[in-house]
Amino acid sequence: MPVSFAGVLPSFERTREPGAVMRVSGVPDCYVTSMRKASRRLTQLYDEAMAPSGLRSTQFSILAELSEPTQGPPTMGELAEVLVLDRSGLGHSLRPLEREGLIEFEVNPDDRRSRIVVLTKAGRDRYRQAHELWRSAQERYRSATGAAEADELRDRLQAIAHDDRLA
Amino acid sequence: MPVSFAGVLPSFERTREPGAVMRVSGVPDCYVTSMRKASRRLTQLYDEAMAPSGLRSTQFSILAELSEPTQGPPTMGELAEVLVLDRSGLGHSLRPLEREGLIEFEVNPDDRRSRIVVLTKAGRDRYRQAHELWRSAQERYRSATGAAEADELRDRLQAIAHDDRLA
DNA sequence: GCCAATTAGGGGCATATGCCCATACTCTGG
DNA sequence: CCAGAGTATGGGCATATGCCCCTAATTGGC
Numbered sequence: 001m002p003v004s005f006a007g008v009l010p011s012f013e014r015t016r017e018p019g020a021v022m023r024v025s026g027v028p029d030c031y032v033t034s035m036r037k038a039s040r041r042l043t044q045l046y047d048e049a050m051a052p053s054g055l056r057s058t059q060f061s062i063l064a065e066l067s068e069p070t071q072g073p074p075t076m077g078e079l080a081e082v083l084v085l086d087r088s089g090l091g092h093s094l095r096p097l098e099r100e101g102l103i104e105f106e107v108n109p110d111d112r113r114s115r116i117v118v119l120t121k122a123g124r125d126r127y128r129q130a131h132e133l134w135r136s137a138q139e140r141y142r143s144a145t146g147a148a149e150a151d152e153l154r155d156r157l158q159a160i161a162h163d164d165r166l167a
Numbered sequence: 168m169p170v171s172f173a174g175v176l177p178s179f180e181r182t183r184e185p186g187a188v189m190r191v192s193g194v195p196d197c198y199v200t201s202m203r204k205a206s207r208r209l210t211q212l213y214d215e216a217m218a219p220s221g222l223r224s225t226q227f228s229i230l231a232e233l234s235e236p237t238q239g240p241p242t243m244g245e246l247a248e249v250l251v252l253d254r255s256g257l258g259h260s261l262r263p264l265e266r267e268g269l270i271e272f273e274v275n276p277d278d279r280r281s282r283i284v285v286l287t288k289a290g291r292d293r294y295r296q297a298h299e300l301w302r303s304a305q306e307r308y309r310s311a312t313g314a315a316e317a318d319e320l321r322d323r324l325q326a327i328a329h330d331d332r333l334a
Numbered sequence: 335g336c337c338a339a340t341t342a343g344g345g346g347c348a349t350a351t352g353c354c355c356a357t358a359c360t361c362t363g364g
Numbered sequence: 365c366c367a368g369a370g371t372a373t374g375g376g377c378a379t380a381t382g383c384c385c386c387t388a389a390t391t392g393g394c
Contacts, residue, residue, distance in 0.1 A: 029305070029321070030227075030228065030231065030301070030305070030321075031209065031305060031308055031317060031320075031321050032209045032210060032212070032213040032224050032228075032304070033224070033227075033228045033231070034321045034322075034324040034325045034328060035202075035205060035206050035209050035210075035321075035324055036206055036209075036210065036224060036225070036228070037250065037251040037324070037325070037328035037329075038202060038206075038251075038324035038325070038327040038328045039199075039202045039203055039205075039206035040251045040252065040328075040381080040382095041251050041327060041328050041329075041330070041333055041334075042198065042199045042202050042203075042327065042333070043199060043202075043203065043381090043382095044334075044382085045199070045333050046199040047382080056349075056350090056382095057199050057200070057203060058203070058349080058350065058351095059349090060197075060200075061197065061199075061200045061203070064197065064200070075372080076372075076373070077371090077372060077373085083204065084204040084205075084207045084208050085207065085350090085351075085352095086351060086352050086353080087352095087372075087373070088351080088352065088353075088354090088373080088374080088375085089350065089351040089352055090351090091373070091374065091375095092349080092350070092351075092352095093349075093350065093351080095349090096348085096349070108372095111359075111360070111371090111372080112358085112359060112360085112372095113358065113359045113360070113371065113372045113373070114359090114371090114372050114373075115372085115373075134197070137199070138196070138197070138198060140333075141198055141333065142198075144330065144332040144333055145327070145330075149323075150198060153198075153320075153323060154196070154198050154201045154202075155201075156316075156320060157201040157202055157204070157205035158201045158204070158205070160205040160208060160209065160312070161201060161204035161205045161207075161208050162204075162208075163208070163311065163312075165311040166208055166209070166212050166307075166308065166311055167208075167211075167212075207351080207352095210351090210352095211352085214352080223352095223379075223380090225379080225380065225381095226379090242342080243342075243343070244341085244342060244343085252380090252381075252382095253381060253382050253383080254342075254343070254382095255343080255344080255345085255381080255382065255383075255384090256380070256381040256382055256383095257381090258343070258344070258345095259379080259380070259381075259382095260379075260380065260381080262379095263378085263379070275342095278341090278342080278389080278390070279388085279389060279390085280341070280342045280343070280388065280389045280390065281341090281342050281343075281389095282342080282343075
């Protein structure tokens with residue numbers, strides 16, 4: 001089977017002859033399955049590219065959000081919401097970053113139940129370093145799928161991520 | 168901010184005034200970030216819908232693949248490739264399914280290094296049960312985003328998942 | 335036929351996510 | 365001002381994924 005699917009993998013691909021390299025699931029119609037597969041693939045691409053920085057995709061996303069916040073350092077709850085992450089899960093994900101001194105916690109003076117997450121200088125530096133590698137991954141993906149396609153897909157994914165009708 | 172983004176979240180959304188509910192990342196351009204967020208959101212939707220069956224998205228995907236294989240029971244390596252999963256990771260994910268008696272392993276007579284994964288009767292039953300719940304999640308997503316849109320997006324995600332240029 | 339290179343999995347370890355429950359605060363009605 | 369409801373996190377536990385290295389088995393070249 002050739003490299004490209006021309007952007008589409010129709011259902012009838014299921015019935016390709018034996019001997020072909022690829023196997024296609026009997027449930028090619030499942031939206032979440034294809035989403036998760038694509039997510040894993042893309043994550044592999046980015047993680048590999050950013051490996052020299054010691055940051056993975058998730059960690060990069062977190063530092064990115066902290067690096068360019070829209071309205072000052074966020075609380076954990078706010079950060080979890082933006083990242084579409086479970087609050088507990090975010091807590092766990094922040095642990096390694098804290099351990100490495102890339103982020104710090106501060107008690108929120110406005111509400112002492114919550115804590116504010118702030119980027120340290122080390123965190124900023126690491127983010128900048130990873131950013132270079134991140135860019136190369138972006139370019140790789142863009143050139144493989146086409147810039148316009150890539151951007152349109154990303155916008156659609158963002159809409160899904162924040163679509164309250166799915167929550 | 169209203170519920171819908173009309174399918175697109177343009178970059179300039181970054182500069183919305185303070186007071187709005189949603190925070191948008193300073194790196195709205197990252198493809199893998201939006202992919203992972205959308206993946207988490209969709210996973211939450213499906214996992215919640217399928218919770219009564221005791222199966223999660225990943226497990227459902229695995230059983231689905233085993234339930235309707237294109238060319239007989241796959242080896243672990245084949246299964247990992249179809250699922251765009253790391254082989255070790257697949258091994259770990261299969262453990263709970265084996266423990267519950269939904270799948271079994273058989274030595275591959277053609278190559279005794281590898282093992283073949285087969286669905287048990289209990290596995291088939293469980294899959295059928297989950298399938299009902301899965302369908303409701305599918306419908307929920309389809310009706311929220313539109314059937315044609317959903318299908319087109321899914322096909323594009325499948326193309327990405329199996330695009331060798333990204334491997 | 336035999337040994338080197340290759341390949342399939344397993345084990346261990348680390349991060350990624352999510353759920354549930356406990357705890358510490360905050361807020362709102364009397 | 366206080367009790368009870370509501371909210372922000374933390375801790376514990378389970379699955380999800382991936383990487384690296386080790387062992388078993390296969391394969392290819394001589």
